[in-house]
Amino acid sequence: MxxxxxxxxxxxxxxxxxxxxxxxxxxxxxxxxxxxxxxxxxxxxxxxxxxxxxxxxxxxxxxxxxxxxxxxxxxxxxxxxxxxxxxxxxxxxxxxxxxxxxxxxGPSVPQPHSPSQGVVSSSTVSNSVSPFWLSLHEVVNGSVSNPAGLLVSSSPHGLLYFKPASQRFYASKALFRQLAAASVELGPLTPTTEVVSDEMVACPLFSLCWMVSRYSATHLAPWMNPEGAFHLKRWPSFGTLEKSRTHLSLCALMTKRPLTREQVQQVSHCSEEELDRFINACEMSDLMVFEEAVQVSLPQASAEEGKGRFGGLIKGLRSRLGLSA
Amino acid sequence: MTNDEFKILFTGPMGAGKTTAITALSDQECVSTDVVNTDIDQCDKEMTTAALDYGYINIPGGGGVRLYGTPGQERFRFMWPILANNAAGVIVLLNGEHPDLDSHLSVFVDAFWEQGAMPMVIGVGRLASEDFEVIERITDTLLERHISPPIFSVDVREKDDVLLLVEALLCQIEVNEMGMMQA
Known part of the structure; x- marks a missing residue:
């Protein structure tokens, strides 16, 4: 580098x-x-x-x-x-x-700065997030002149609209299905004077973030300190989030106290990529509180089923109900 | 209750699906204390729980989980703290299309939240699959009071949905256990 x-x-x-x-x-x-x-x-x-x-x-x-x-x-x-x-x-x-x-x-004749067509320059593709994710980050952090207005992102499968004021995405059912099922190349969000058609359906911000984070933000976003501690304000809407034990555990852990990524991984056994994707989606949806430097004690991995008051029973119950991960 | 057992409580208004959820999980026939429903305005069903519903899940190797359902009508609320005593967690079931949903939410969350000491999960039934407005409204209402349990749209006739509620509760109980061990 x-x-x-x-x-x-x-x-x-x-x-x-x-x-x-x-x-x-x-x-x-x-x-x-x-x-x-x-x-x-x-x-x-x-x-x-x-x-x-x-x-x-x-x-x-x-x-x-x-x-x-x-x-x-x-x-x-x-x-x-x-x-x-x-x-x-x-x-x-x-x-x-x-x-x-x-x-x-070279340094002598830089190209003139031209205002981006998007909310952020599409050339500003960082090492881990897509232009769509970057533009969405700027929008949800207030870098949009008219929050009540409509923004649009183009994709090979159709247009995706976003209304910052209501934190809702709008698109055809087919596009949402595609976004949930496979990688879809989304362009940066740009202001538009178009209107959302009646055939389109709405999708909450978190749900969309979770869907597209799979291929838009698989590593911790560059604006977050990977060494910091993360605290979830509340459980996210589980409308479209996979309801796996991993995600439920992450929510239960991270709503309880601020934890570093390493601590979360140690207790939850979640993969780094999945954890980063989860943090990215939560952060984009304003669910994540970030603490730069905090002395956080690691919860004992008790966790280690069997050690707590209910530990062994929970393990047995999960096995009995077929819930074991 | 013995040392190799713990208790999960199901609560919520009449007709929210408490008996159905317990029946879906229980290894034995659910014990119900039904009486004739005299409050048809609240819920259009013939019988309703007066004291408790009871089910049991046997855990291989010994022990088990007691499942208790509270009566849904407020006139029987004297039973609620009795049943909540020593519970590991509570699952609140609500009818998402009931006109008194907000009131039900307030009554049952207030009765069992205990400043977050008892793990809680809220399951909202009878919502259309794409109806996230109700869940968001409930979330916002509770957040204004600094209450933030997990909230799911569920159909308690589907066992997987009931298992989801149980899993979310177990995850919270485990995290609470970590806190206890740390103290």
């Missing part, structure tokens, strides 16, 4: 500090490895759009620049921009764009 250095110029302390935290979260999940350095030795500058002596001096440098501007400021005419405040996914997106430009043609 290529290493690139990012230097800050004229950013406020809070912005610089947030960026450093984001770089840690992104570590290993971007197309290149980004580290912080002083502006002199940086490959790329992250520079405030405020006109100061310092920013004006660095603006004349040949280094690629990501210009950071506040929401009350006019968007700068620069190839790479970030509106402050921004989220880790937006930083990841622009850094990947810069890295792609550097790799293609």
């Amino acid at each position: 290529k290493n690139q250095r990012l230097g800050f110029v004229g950013l406020g302390d809070d912005t610089a500090s947030a960026c450093l935290s984001m770089l840690k979260i992104m570590d290993g999940r971007s197309e290149v490895s980004w580290s912080h350095s002083d502006p002199d030795s940086a490959d790329v500058l992250m520079i405030s759009c405020d006109q100061t002596d310092e920013t004006q001096r660095w603006a004349r440098s040949d280094k690629p620049r990501i210009v950071v501007y506040d929401s009350n400021q006019k968007k700068p005419a620069s190839p790479f921009v970030l509106q402050h405040p921004f989220r880790v996914m937006q930083l990841l997106s622009v850094l990947d764009e810069v890295a792609g430009t550097l790799a293609l043609e």
Whole structure:
């Protein structure tokens, strides 16, 4: 993996500090490895759009620049921009764009930044999530100008609509069947003025997330810290979720207390891929509380049927009822 | 109750399917204490449970699980805490198309939630397969009160649906057991 250095110029302390935290979260999940350095030795500058002596001096440098501007400021005419405040996914997106430009043609003449047709750039395909998943993440986190409006994603099997305000997807029954049964390539969500037809049926956000996470987000999404602890706010709707013992156990465990992925795996014996998929779907549906650094004690694996008050009985009951996994 | 037994409680309003669910699981004929239903407005059936339903699941190698069903009518609610005593968990069954669903939800969850101390699962019957509005409404209602048990749309005439409720309950009981061992 290529290493690139990012230097800050004229950013406020809070912005610089947030960026450093984001770089840690992104570590290993971007197309290149980004580290912080002083502006002199940086490959790329992250520079405030405020006109100061310092920013004006660095603006004349040949280094690629990501210009950071506040929401009350006019968007700068620069190839790479970030509106402050921004989220880790937006930083990841622009850094990947810069890295792609550097790799293609060197640092001197970056391509002009063109607003994406989608909610996020379809070129911002991270190492583990699809463009559809990225765009959905942006939408559910509020990066949509009109939440009451309708967004659409195209697929070879038809259109999939999403209404952020009601957290409902709409599509033909055939498309939902296809989404549940097989891998379907979904394009990023984009605003549309179309209307949902009467023949279409609705599907709740979590159900859709669970269906498509199988091929859209099989590894922990890059905006989540894999070392953190995860806590489920409540049990998800089981409308279309496979009602397997694994999933029921994950829900029971993760609603009880925050746990790291390793702890959950140790107690539930769930595979890493399935756990990540579960966390991704829950996070996208606003069911997951994420804790950066928390001292979490591991529940004794009691678990180990037979050790608890009911342990042996539960094991026997499962066997008797044919519930054993 | 002996050391090699535990108790699962089924509760909910009249006609929600408690007797049906217990019958689906029990190894022996379900013991019922039926009386003539004098509250036809609430549920259009001839007989209803006055004291309890009782079933039993034998566990190979010894022991078993006692299955108790509470009476659904509030006039018999004095039986509820008696039956809930020492239960490992409770399964609340509701009729999703009953006009008093919200009231039933409140009455039965309040009676057995115990600040989350007792594992609980809610099964909502008589919903269309694509009707997730009712489940979401129940979820939101309970969340406003910081209550968040698993909620499933079920048909208790289907044994697999009853087993799903039991499995969800067992998973919670196991997690509670971990907490007990940690303390």
